[in-house]
Amino acid sequence: MRIATWNVNSIRQREQHVARWLDRAEPDVLLLQEIKCESHAFPALAYHGLGYQAEAVGQKAYNGVAVLSRRPFVCRGRSLPGLPESDAQARYIEIETEGIILLGIYLPNGNSGGAEGYAYKLAWMDALASHAEALMAEDKPLAILGDFNVCPTDEDLAPGTLPKTDALVRPESRARFRRLIWAGLTDAVHAMHPHGPVWTFWDYQGGAWQRDLGLRIDHALLSPELAERLVAADPDRDARGEPQPSDHVPVVVDLA
DNA sequence: ATGCCGGGTCCTACCCGA
Numbered sequence: 001m002r003i004a005t006w007n008v009n010s011i012r013q014r015e016q017h018v019a020r021w022l023d024r025a026e027p028d029v030l031l032l033q034e035i036k037c038e039s040h041a042f043p044a045l046a047y048h049g050l051g052y053q054a055e056a057v058g059q060k061a062y063n064g065v066a067v068l069s070r071r072p073f074v075c076r077g078r079s080l081p082g083l084p085e086s087d088a089q090a091r092y093i094e095i096e097t098e099g100i101i102l103l104g105i106y107l108p109n110g111n112s113g114g115a116e117g118y119a120y121k122l123a124w125m126d127a128l129a130s131h132a133e134a135l136m137a138e139d140k141p142l143a144i145l146g147d148f149n150v151c152p153t154d155e156d157l158a159p160g161t162l163p164k165t166d167a168l169v170r171p172e173s174r175a176r177f178r179r180l181i182w183a184g185l186t187d188a189v190h191a192m193h194p195h196g197p198v199w200t201f202w203d204y205q206g207g208a209w210q211r212d213l214g215l216r217i218d219h220a221l222l223s224p225e226l227a228e229r230l231v232a233a234d235p236d237r238d239a240r241g242e243p244q245p246s247d248h249v250p251v252v253v254d255l256a
Numbered sequence: 257a258t259g260c261c262g263g264g265t266c267c268t269a270c271c272c273g274a
Contacts, residue, residue, distance in 0.1 A: 009262075009263060009273085010262090010263055010264075012263095013262090013263070034263085034273085036263065036264065060264085060265085061263090061264045061265060061271090061272090062263095062264070062271090062272070062273090109272085109273060109274060110274095111272095111273080111274065112271085112272060112273075149273095149274070151274095161274090162257090162274075163257050163258085165257080166257090166274075167274085168274060201274070203259090203261080203273095203274070204259095204260090204261035204262055204263095205258085205259070205260050205261050205262090206258095206260065206261090215274070217274075244262095247261085247262080247263095247273085247274085
């Protein structure tokens with residue numbers, strides 16, 4: 001079984017990139033982030049011919065997540081439990097397929113909006129960890145994939161790319177990422193590439209791609225049963241070299 | 257420490273991303 005995650009930075013700009021990638025990589029499930037459109041505007045029909053059904057959780061202009069799956073699935077949730085009712089940001093989708101619960105997340109960046117913006121990121125991570133712990137207690141196979149907007153350690157960013165104060169590397173962000181690991185989840189890419197470096201994002205600016213100055217912020221976390229089945233976990237760097245690419249590449253996880 | 261790039265939108269200057 002092949003599961004993947006990809007922050008596409010606008011599905012309208014990347015509709016054909018995704019179609020080509022599905023055709024090439026043949027994932028069973030692809031979780032998308034930053035579709036940047038409302039749910040009804042997601043181009044589901046463009047992927048039906050390739051055998052994929054879509055479910056989108058969108059909003060105008062910002063954020064937005066979606067699922068493309070060629071296996072039957074049910075949508076279990078369209079917002080992260082534990083956040084205030086007033087929170088309307090489209091950052092979460094939860095499905096079940098083949099007995100596996102899959103969470104697709106677009107975690108807040110945390111650098112905009114000052115102290116309030118960073119507090120929102122941490123609250124979001126607290127709610128995610130609480131929900132993950134509850135799901136783990138049910139003993140069902142669980143995977144959390146998406147753009148976490150966290151470099152878990154200093155090995156997960158090219159030297160000099162971010163200041164120490166950046167929300168992606170601050171201790172509070174990293175502590176909350178570790179809470180997910182302590183809950184029993186395995187960081188799939190790290191498990192397969194413990195000595196790195198491995199990047200999933202390169203900034204559009206400053207020739208970051210050409211200089212290979214990237215970050216590892218897109219992750220796949222697996223519950224123990226799925227971690228036992230892990231055979232490969234890799235970013236698809238080829239996607240970053242295409243014309244008009246997203247600044248993120250797909251992260252692909254293969255399970256036996 | 258940043259917004260040079262690249263997306264978005266009350267269409268055009270400004271917000272947001274990492």
